[in-house]
Amino acid sequence: MIDQYRRKFAENKQLFFDQWSEFLRFKSISADSAFAVDCEACCDWLARHVSALGFSVEILRGTGKPILFAQRAGDQSKRRVLFYGHYDVQPVDPVELWQTPPFQPEVRAGRMYGRGAQDNKGQLFYVLKAIETLVKENTLECPINLLIEGEEEVGSKMIAELLPKLKNSLKADVLMVCDTGTLDPSLATITMGLRGIVSCEIKLSGPKYDLHSGVHGGLIRNPATEIARLVASLHNQDGSIAVKDYYTQVATLDEQDRVLANQAPYELERYEQTVGIKPIGGESGYSVAERRGFRPTIEINGIHGGYGGEGGKTIIPSSATVKISSRLVKGQDPAWCIDAIIEHLHQRAPQEMQFTVVSRDIGGPAISLSSKTELVAIARQVLDQVSDGKTIFIWEGASIPIVAELAHSVGAEPLLVGFGLEEDCIHAPNESFSLQQFEKGFLYSALLLRALSQ
């Protein structure tokens, strides 16, 4: 059956790529309120696109970016599918490092370049094209709803707010998500776990204004030095987290999970070539797969204080800020974790400075799935066709906090399959997505929905 969809893809791919490019032109950056209008326009475009596939479409509004909710009834005896995706993208800075403008998509050497090319516009779009193909050939029998939001990159707040009201209309058996990746283009991957996430921004304020570093140097403490000391206090020399009791809630590692996770072929030399640095961070005593899938982290996402322009400026900066996020694993309570981090920093901040919690965000807890269900067996069968039998299971380091919450609310079993690769540079300059991986995603989506329609 796969060859039939390969043919259909080949026949339509130019149109698919053109439409995908159109989708990528919207500057749907959710983190920056300057792009609120672009998010609206993007959602409207998507609504028109999905309407044309025979869905009854609704745009949900509330405190944040609009959410697309689209329904298509089917044979109620089949598994009901809820597909979740997001049309919002990460900010683009440092924009000077992009080879072509982030919102002028371009195909080069078999890859689509542009912000969101993979995460999540690209992966979302191959699913839409698979649905369109099945609709046209009249083979899509399972009931399917689409929930496509515009705030995934900033914590999915509005969807979480709407869930209590929505959950009846969202009821499903399968929560299909294509927002993950695979280790190597030759492999297909089912993601068995996602880490949770919490984050905060802390500001340390000292003098009322930037001071001359000669006149004042030695008189007062320096907010930039002090914020660096706070950051340095977060980890021990062995790379472990120094926040008190941070590991207490971490679930004991299941030996079978550990073995399965370590079977995924992490090619460390290739990693170093792609990323440009040896993967020797994190806690000592754990493998790469274990550090990524089963251990929490605290990462500095940004640290800023004082002069950053050309040349020098001999000041003691008035203040300094740090943006921190922490990935959580099975067992850890997000609210406890972010409070513990903030308390750790607050205790160590100089008393004569002002310690401000600029933001405190709870993304959500980690999720961890079972590899023994019928749905996973179906997915594995489909993926074995796409990958010539090379399906693996990974515990992912990233977070899609809303997935855990959605799955729980609507009673569905999540199925996380995606075709992203490290070289896609998601969240970074020059994001791209391989056209071949796009095709694999299309084939997987078409075959899965066919299987669920039987």
Place this chain on the structure above:
Amino acid sequence: MIDQYRRKFAENKQLFFDQWSEFLRFKSISADSAFAVDCEACCDWLARHVSALGFSVEILRGTGKPILFAQRAGDQSKRRVLFYGHYDVQPVDPVELWQTPPFQPEVRAGRMYGRGAQDNKGQLFYVLKAIETLVKENTLECPINLLIEGEEEVGSKMIAELLPKLKNSLKADVLMVCDTGTLDPSLATITMGLRGIVSCEIKLSGPKYDLHSGVHGGLIRNPATEIARLVASLHNQDGSIAVKDYYTQVATLDEQDRVLANQAPYELERYEQTVGIKPIGGESGYSVAERRGFRPTIEINGIHGGYGGEGGKTIIPSSATVKISSRLVKGQDPAWCIDAIIEHLHQRAPQEMQFTVVSRDIGGPAISLSSKTELVAIARQVLDQVSDGKTIFIWEGASIPIVAELAHSVGAEPLLVGFGLEEDCIHAPNESFSLQQFEKGFLYSALLLRALSQ
């Protein structure tokens, strides 16, 4: 005699302030090459202004910003004066904190607001107006040359390069500099020492591009975290510098200097009110005057890595940078000091990251003067008239590296007197200079040059 100059000031002050405003409109920021043209225009304006006072004016060009050199012959039996000043100013960011635009000077509540209002355009300008006044009344008899440069805020490189060639034409007995301050408007101050300065910018590079903090968190070390650890390693818990042997060269503190320095009335409560933070930084065990005048510092002028915009961005930044400067005291060799700082950081940087010395600058060594010379006695007499007998001696924390080098090259005794106050916010947003302090500077300059003309 002072009343005569008070009257002349009163008669001309509106004109003086208008011309001073004109001078402040030039965006002569030396740190940013975008303003090179503005520096040229500022120097040209100054050249025309000084020409009109009867000086023979030359603009010296070379690798950097133009230097104004103006000569006025006089009675060669009198002390020859070389006045040194600078027309360049500090950058203006964060520009959003300025109440009025930095280059649109405005008088409010008895103060002139604008970048450079005090440092050094304002203090330089009262000297020019005093010279003008004496020239008009035919009382300026001592030979006087002016050397006004455009790179003081970035290290006076070009003037240092030109010195060997210039020093014969610069020969003088007195090096007059008005680029310092006083503790309180009721006091007049002779600055007996200036700290030296060295600086560097260090970049720590990890991955080739910003990485997703979930996918990669726990695999690699984070450049922002690591640069914070480097910064944190520069000081001990007691505020002292942790760089090996950094205090070895520091000259033993002269007891008489210590007593004299501690006589200057530092009002710590007023400091806290003005600056907004308690002066409890630096090394424990030393007074404020001692920490500022006799102890070296290492200050972070800027630390930057990763996302700094609105909201969050869950990345591991590709790199992070830090701008560091160190104030030096009597005895310390600048080249040894900056190399020791860089070596300290390099040794502690993660080996898998790239450690780049973006810049390494040697400002110059500290200088320390004698309070027993005839020149200081003359200056004190003049200042006692301006301040009703309240002249004090301070060892300053700031640096004017070129002053030590100039004094040595041209064989002159430096005389450092200035009327700046902490509330002037030099190097910071909303820089300003009190019109009353400007008048005092005018009176001091006129009376000093009259005394030197006798």
